[in-house]
Amino acid sequence: MKLPVTSYGESGTPVVVMHGLFGSGRNWMTAARRLADRHRVFAFDLRNHGTSPHVETMSYPEMAEDVRETIDSLGVGPVALVGHSMGGKTAMLTALQHPSVVERLVVVDAAPVAYPPAFVEYAQAMRAADLSAVQRRADVDAQLVEAVPTPGTRAFLLQNLILDEAGARWRPNLPVIEAALPAISGWPAEAEGLVYDGPTLFIYGGKSDYVQQDHRTTIAAYFPQVQYAEVPEAGHWVHAERLDDFLAALTPFIG
Template identity: 40%
Template sequence: MAGVAGAARRCLPFIRAWLRSTNTHPRAAHSRRLRPAAARFPSGCNGEQSTGSTRQARGSSRDGGGPGHGTTTVPLGPRSPSGSAGLSQPRGGGGCPGVLRGMRGAGAPAVTVRGNLQTAANALARRSGGQVLTLDARNHGGSPHSPVMTYEAMSLDVQQLLARLGIRKCIVLGHSMGGKTAMALALQRPDLVERLISVDISPVSTTLVSEFSAYISAMKSVNIPAGLSRSAARQLADSQLSPAVQHPQLRQFLLTNLVEVEGRYVWRVNLEAISHHLEDIMSFPDFHKPYPGPTLFLGGSNSPYISSKDYPEIQRLFPKADIQFIEGAGHIVHQDKFEEFITAVLNFLPPP
């Protein structure tokens, strides 16, 4: 995904894209329909089970909620509380999966998986008449930390939550790492997914950029003395990050994850788990049986994360895929071209 909660909800695993998305890869905006591919055998999958508790979130100030089209935030992870603790205001910071109930007044809910999609989720809920459930992914936001951070495990987190909420079928949307989680969900449990939208990411390995490890090391080395105000702590952390993270916008993004806990400033995201699973995050699991439902790959024309070399694997795993590019958008498609993004998603949804 910025709105009230949006700016605080960018996920750390996306930081590699902030610098790369500033590079230009000129490409004409177009839509490509892939022909069906033959089905293969299903693969096994491993992960951890999870539950979550709901928290009511206010609508975005940009295109927000109201009666009948609000948002609810849910933490995810293997140690989440099993019971609902009632509704309260969410904290900023984690990933943003979500569920749109009753898109256009009826039909399957739509799940948006991670990637700062809060503002977009609010807009989609408002314009479709649905209700949004956003999810804090494991190791982010209000969700518990876990040493395991694979796409299979994150997919199972969503599966367990859907089962707990009694959602039998949904429309899934995810951006970047969240897009890979959404794809894993569709491939593991196609019976749960009516339609799939992957925003600016393909089901292939992403080249690991060297800066990513440097950013994590820089965050680990930040030392903030107790007693500082939040603004002073952020200024000090900014100066400590600047030698390794030279892009000011990227530093400001990282600092959204700096929170005060019992008088100490710590990083909300689980840096140890993320650094340990970098290879898993940058890759994509092996699947053999394709997802048979309608799929939209929605990329930015200035982003490198969906390219023609990915088309064969997209066709193999998602034979009903439609590939579209939004002209002038980088990796953060829903921020660069907000209205075009919302229009493309609404056009892909089933008719009322």
């Protein structure tokens, strides 16, 4: 499936950026604009997110194939492939299964391991919200408070709310995403035995636990040319929380 793409920049080496769970290509807008003076940047909306079509299945092999097909359709490969969280796992599997389209790989705060299932309560709270009489985003924000107590997280989730003359509705395919959460939290069996030999950079937040020291043996088995860059003051959303520090780690690697 070809994915919706937002492009930035007119010339330079191609860079594809991919968002995490409940995100969209718009999450990368500020970083992409900063990169666009030296690169052509393409922000993808992964399946069932953003403006992508709603489809009934959502696995990492399917998402990796979507990415390969979209890069091929743009005619810009091989690219520097950058992905955060779920997008980072998608980027890893794309590099492992379709290395011809990946010139170098950047993984932001994710590892090729299975994590405990997360965000189930977010999906359930979003689906349970009564949107029938919503007039303002604050109306939905109030409904999410119990399940999502952190204001910043609610604000992030509310970026997925469409509120127009037709009423209020969620942009992502929430039922399919919720059903796919165990697979999204995991790591696909299809990756076993594969190796990506290209240059690889893992950027991680010093205040996040998604990339741990004991993951490094597993990471190196898949990505033997791996380098690491820690952004000490960042949590999981590295590029949103500490953009300058994130770009300082990223730009020397992608050229």
